[in-house]
Amino acid sequence: MSQPNTPFRRYYLPFRGMFDPCPPIGPKVYVVPPNVLTGFQPPDYPQFPPLEALRKGTLWEPFFDYYESPYRK
Protein backbone atom coordinates (compact mmCIF):
# COMPACT_ATOMS: atom_id res chain seq x y z
CA MET A 1 0.00 0.00 0.00
CA SER A 2 1.35 3.39 -0.92
CA GLN A 3 -0.15 4.87 2.24
CA PRO A 4 2.46 7.25 3.76
CA ASN A 5 2.95 6.52 7.43
CA THR A 6 1.68 9.92 8.65
CA PRO A 7 0.87 10.12 12.36
CA PHE A 8 -2.80 10.07 11.41
CA ARG A 9 -2.95 6.54 9.99
CA ARG A 10 -3.31 3.45 12.12
CA TYR A 11 -3.12 -0.21 11.04
CA TYR A 12 -4.62 -3.34 12.47
CA LEU A 13 -4.70 -6.93 11.35
CA PRO A 14 -8.21 -8.42 11.19
CA PHE A 15 -8.42 -11.77 12.94
CA ARG A 16 -8.54 -14.74 10.57
CA GLY A 17 -10.12 -17.94 11.87
CA MET A 18 -9.16 -21.44 10.86
CA PHE A 19 -12.19 -21.78 8.56
CA ASP A 20 -12.20 -18.31 7.05
CA PRO A 21 -13.16 -18.81 3.36
CA CYS A 22 -12.10 -15.35 2.22
CA PRO A 23 -8.54 -14.56 1.10
CA PRO A 24 -6.59 -12.43 3.64
CA ILE A 25 -6.95 -8.65 3.13
CA GLY A 26 -3.80 -7.82 5.07
CA PRO A 27 -3.46 -4.87 7.43
CA LYS A 28 -6.52 -2.59 7.45
CA VAL A 29 -5.98 1.21 7.66
CA TYR A 30 -8.06 3.71 9.62
CA VAL A 31 -7.65 7.48 9.89
CA VAL A 32 -7.11 9.37 13.14
CA PRO A 33 -8.05 13.01 12.38
CA PRO A 34 -5.33 15.54 13.30
CA ASN A 35 -7.62 17.61 15.52
CA VAL A 36 -8.04 14.60 17.81
CA LEU A 37 -4.33 14.46 18.56
CA THR A 38 -3.47 18.14 18.89
CA GLY A 39 -5.33 18.96 22.09
CA PHE A 40 -5.91 22.66 22.77
CA GLN A 41 -5.39 24.73 19.62
CA PRO A 42 -2.55 27.31 19.88
CA PRO A 43 -3.50 30.83 18.75
CA ASP A 44 -1.06 31.12 15.86
CA TYR A 45 -2.15 28.36 13.49
CA PRO A 46 -1.66 29.19 9.76
CA GLN A 47 -4.89 29.47 7.77
CA PHE A 48 -6.06 28.58 4.26
CA PRO A 49 -7.48 31.31 2.00
CA PRO A 50 -11.32 31.29 2.12
CA LEU A 51 -12.04 29.47 -1.15
CA GLU A 52 -9.44 26.82 -0.42
CA ALA A 53 -10.70 26.48 3.16
CA LEU A 54 -14.16 25.79 1.76
CA ARG A 55 -12.75 23.06 -0.51
CA LYS A 56 -10.62 21.48 2.20
CA GLY A 57 -13.25 21.61 4.92
CA THR A 58 -11.20 23.43 7.52
CA LEU A 59 -9.73 26.90 7.98
CA TRP A 60 -6.62 25.73 9.86
CA GLU A 61 -3.83 24.13 7.86
CA PRO A 62 -2.60 21.65 10.50
CA PHE A 63 -6.15 20.26 10.82
CA PHE A 64 -6.43 19.40 7.15
CA ASP A 65 -5.99 15.70 6.44
CA TYR A 66 -6.17 14.50 2.82
CA TYR A 67 -7.71 11.08 2.50
CA GLU A 68 -6.70 8.74 -0.27
CA SER A 69 -8.16 5.29 -0.08
CA PRO A 70 -5.33 2.81 0.54
CA TYR A 71 -7.43 0.08 -1.05
CA ARG A 72 -8.15 1.66 -4.42
CA LYS A 73 -5.26 0.95 -6.84
Added chain:
Amino acid sequence: MEKQLPKEYYAKLEAIQAIDFVIYDLVLYLNTHPDDAQAIQQYNYYAAYSSRLKTDFEACYGPLRFGMPVQNHQEWEWAEAPWPWQV
Protein backbone atom coordinates in the same frame (compact mmCIF):
# COMPACT_ATOMS: atom_id res chain seq x y z
CA MET B 1 -36.23 27.50 -19.41
CA GLU B 2 -37.09 31.13 -19.59
CA LYS B 3 -33.98 32.45 -17.88
CA GLN B 4 -30.65 30.84 -17.20
CA LEU B 5 -28.55 32.01 -14.25
CA PRO B 6 -25.47 33.99 -15.25
CA LYS B 7 -22.01 32.66 -14.38
CA GLU B 8 -21.33 35.52 -11.93
CA TYR B 9 -24.36 34.35 -9.91
CA TYR B 10 -22.53 31.17 -9.04
CA ALA B 11 -19.21 32.92 -8.56
CA LYS B 12 -20.71 35.43 -6.11
CA LEU B 13 -22.64 32.72 -4.31
CA GLU B 14 -19.48 30.65 -3.90
CA ALA B 15 -17.61 33.67 -2.55
CA ILE B 16 -20.37 34.25 0.00
CA GLN B 17 -20.28 30.58 0.92
CA ALA B 18 -16.50 30.63 1.41
CA ILE B 19 -16.59 33.77 3.55
CA ASP B 20 -19.40 32.37 5.69
CA PHE B 21 -17.41 29.16 6.12
CA VAL B 22 -14.45 31.17 7.41
CA ILE B 23 -16.80 33.00 9.79
CA TYR B 24 -18.19 29.73 11.12
CA ASP B 25 -14.70 28.39 11.76
CA LEU B 26 -13.64 31.61 13.44
CA VAL B 27 -16.72 31.58 15.65
CA LEU B 28 -15.97 28.02 16.74
CA TYR B 29 -12.37 29.02 17.38
CA LEU B 30 -13.36 32.14 19.34
CA ASN B 31 -15.76 30.15 21.51
CA THR B 32 -12.74 28.36 22.94
CA HIS B 33 -10.25 31.24 22.64
CA PRO B 34 -12.23 34.28 23.84
CA ASP B 35 -9.21 36.47 24.44
CA ASP B 36 -7.59 36.12 21.02
CA ALA B 37 -7.77 39.76 19.86
CA GLN B 38 -6.23 39.03 16.49
CA ALA B 39 -8.93 36.47 15.71
CA ILE B 40 -11.65 38.88 16.83
CA GLN B 41 -10.25 41.52 14.52
CA GLN B 42 -10.20 39.01 11.67
CA TYR B 43 -13.75 37.94 12.51
CA ASN B 44 -14.95 41.54 12.33
CA TYR B 45 -13.24 41.98 8.99
CA TYR B 46 -14.90 38.89 7.50
CA ALA B 47 -18.30 39.66 9.05
CA ALA B 48 -18.30 43.10 7.43
CA TYR B 49 -17.03 41.63 4.17
CA SER B 50 -19.77 38.98 4.21
CA SER B 51 -22.56 41.49 4.69
CA ARG B 52 -21.09 43.64 1.89
CA LEU B 53 -21.03 40.60 -0.43
CA LYS B 54 -24.60 39.68 0.44
CA THR B 55 -25.89 43.23 -0.02
CA ASP B 56 -24.16 43.38 -3.39
CA PHE B 57 -25.64 39.98 -4.33
CA GLU B 58 -29.12 41.10 -3.33
CA ALA B 59 -28.76 44.26 -5.40
CA CYS B 60 -28.04 42.13 -8.47
CA TYR B 61 -30.17 38.99 -8.10
CA GLY B 62 -32.94 39.63 -5.63
CA PRO B 63 -33.39 38.85 -1.94
CA LEU B 64 -30.97 36.43 -0.32
CA ARG B 65 -31.30 36.94 3.44
CA PHE B 66 -34.54 36.61 5.37
CA GLY B 67 -36.00 39.81 6.71
CA MET B 68 -33.69 42.21 4.89
CA PRO B 69 -34.89 45.30 2.97
CA VAL B 70 -35.51 44.58 -0.74
CA GLN B 71 -34.69 46.66 -3.82
CA ASN B 72 -37.75 45.75 -5.90
CA HIS B 73 -40.66 47.76 -4.48
CA GLN B 74 -43.20 46.73 -7.12
CA GLU B 75 -42.93 42.97 -6.94
CA TRP B 76 -42.35 40.60 -4.02
CA GLU B 77 -39.56 38.30 -5.17
CA TRP B 78 -38.91 36.25 -2.03
CA ALA B 79 -41.03 33.33 -3.22
CA GLU B 80 -39.78 33.49 -6.80
CA ALA B 81 -37.51 30.88 -8.39
CA PRO B 82 -34.74 29.87 -8.16
CA TRP B 83 -35.05 28.34 -4.76
CA PRO B 84 -31.83 27.28 -3.02
CA TRP B 85 -32.07 23.69 -4.19
CA GLN B 86 -32.80 24.78 -7.75
CA VAL B 87 -29.72 26.95 -8.09
